[in-house]
Amino acid sequence: TQLLEQSPQFLSIQEGENLTVYCNSSSVFSSLQWYRQEPGEGPVLLVTVVTGGEVKKLKRLTFQFGDARKDSSLHITAAQPGDTGLYLCAGGNNAGNMLTFGGGTRLMVKP
Amino acid sequence: GAGVSQSPRYKVAKRGQDVALRCDPISGHVSLFWYQQALGQGPEFLTYFQNEAQLDKSGLPSDRFFAERPEGSVSTLKIQRTQQEDSAVYLCASRLGGGSQPQHFGDGTRLSIL
Numbered sequence: 638t639q640l641l642e643q644s645p646q647f648l649s650i651q652e653g654e655n656l657t658v659y660c661n662s663s664s665v666f667s668s669l670q671w672y673r674q675e676p677g678e679g680p681v682l683l684v685t686v687v688t689g690g691e692v693k694k695l696k697r698l699t700f701q702f703g704d705a706r707k708d709s710s711l712h713i714t715a716a717q718p719g720d721t722g723l724y725l726c727a728g729g730n731n732a733g734n735m736l737t738f739g740g741g742t743r744l745m746v747k748p
Numbered sequence: 749g750a751g752v753s754q755s756p757r758y759k760v761a762k763r764g765q766d767v768a769l770r771c772d773p774i775s776g777h778v779s780l781f782w783y784q785q786a787l788g789q790g791p792e793f794l795t796y797f798q799n800e801a802q803l804d805k806s807g808l809p810s811d812r813f814f815a816e817r818p819e820g821s822v823s824t825l826k827i828q829r830t831q832q833e834d835s836a837v838y839l840c841a842s843r844l845g846g847g848s849q850p851q852h853f854g855d856g857t858r859l860s861i862l
Contacts, residue, residue, distance in 0.1 A: 643790075668848065679752070679839055679853030680791070687848070725790050733847015734804045735781070738790035 640664070641728055643739035650716055651747055658711045658724055658742045666728030669702050669709045670736065674723040716746045750774070752854035754840050760860045761830050769825045769857045773842030780823050781851060782815055783839040791839050797823060830861045 641662045650656055660669070668687045672680035684693050686702035686709065693700045697720075699712040709726055723743050727736040753772040761767050773780050779798055783791035784807075793807040799820035808815070812830075817823040827834055837858050841851040 641790075670850070672853075677855065679841075679855045681853070682850045685848075685850060727790075729847060731847075734796045735793040735807070736783075736791075736851065738783075738792065741788075741790045 641726055641737055641739035643724075643726055643742050645742060646740065647743050647745075649745045649747065652717055653715050654746075656713050656716060656744070658713075658726075658744075660709045660711075660726035660739050662707050662728060664728070665706050666737075667706075667731045667733075668729040669706070670727045670729065671700055671709070671711055672725040672727060674725060674741075680725055713744075716744075718746045718748050720744060720746050752840055752842050752852055754838075754854040754857050756857060757855065758858050758860075760862065762862050763830060763832060765830055766826065766828045767830055767859065769827075769838050769859070771823045771825070771840030771842075771854060773821065773823070773840070774844075774852055775821075777842035777844050777852075778820075779843040779845070779851075780817055781841040781843070782823070782825050783841065784809075785837040785839055785856070787836070794825070794838075827859075830859075832861050835859055835861045 670685045671683045674680040684700045689704045689706045691702045697714045701710050723741045725741045726739045755770045782794040785791040795815045796804040797817045812828045814826045837856040839856045841853045843851045
């Protein structure tokens, strides 16, 4: 069974601060996806990384896939209240028939 | 519609009742997934369809859970003899084609078993 552990589970910071969310596993994934989920809504895809060591940037968000494709990180620069939400990492298997989700990081950015 | 549509959005049932949850995927999407999300946790995989074929049902927690997609479009997740531990948000996702393409999620059905 593939498992993904996210840390921290909860994060409360002030507007303008930087933060990093980690997603770790002992298993290798063919791809790693990051989602953001608002209350009462489904997860919305932010990015997909597929190559070990890959770094992708989306405005103030930087995503990295570990060299061994077992871990990933999400770094947010100068967080804003609009970044508040639940951030989920999800690993894809080779067959492409499921995503294994981490437990999520609930981020609150206070103005 | 443009996105994945799930109905009902909320369902309250008494323990022991049967429930049926519906998912309308994005038109033309071949793959369809069901996930269960308990309160405060990440989604957990339940089952996967490619067209009308159920290719993976390894995540279904018991034989009380049954999913179908008879015409390769709309899917129904049925839970028989519901238990309190079935209370969760049930998410449906669809994908246009192969494994490298993104899954698009609906907003889920929140199921509460009393």
